[in-house]
């Protein structure tokens with residue numbers, strides 16, 4: 001398995017021109033086809049991938065350049081710990097959770113958003129996305145784009161710009 005075996009999925013690639021660092025939460029399922037490969041192809045300076053699948057994280061470590069960081073961790077613990085430490089942020093944060101974690105993402109959006117300097121890209125059920133105003137409550141983020149992620153139209157990519 002190497003990078004040329006990955007077929008990149010739909011992604012808002014134009015915004016990557018403005019980003020040097022990227023964080024992919026839930027980043028290993030398809031070896032980065034949904035997000036990390038786009039950041040790699042955009043020549044971003046540093047990509048950080050978090051996933052609790054140790055085998056896939058190890059495969060990605062061998063595929064991607066050594067400058068990139070691959071961590072085996074539970075996102076539900078890593079995100080609050082990293083946000084409360086208040087030290088690390090990334091220009092773009094991709095949140096590509098499995099469907100059974102969409103509600104966790106929605107409920108923890110405020111905390112996740114503190115990790116992003118410029119953009120947040122969130123995979124979400126379209127019907128949960130309809131209440132998108134709820135995502136933005138009391139936050140310095142603005143929904144700037146929506147892209148269809150699934151053939152049946154049930155899942156979208158929500159693209160948020162950080163205003164701070």
Ligand SMILES: C[S@@+](CC[C@H](N)C(=O)[O-])C[C@H]1O[C@@H](n2cnc3c(N)ncnc32)[C@H](O)[C@@H]1O
Nearest residue numbers: 026027029030031032033034035052074075096
């Ligand atoms: C839709 S796939 C992500 C695909 C990935 N973004 C890519 O481009 O290859 C969902 C991933 O979430 C991971 N996952 C699910 N729950 C998790 C959790 N609580 N913490 C960390 N990873 C989790 C799974 O191991 C799986 O790799």
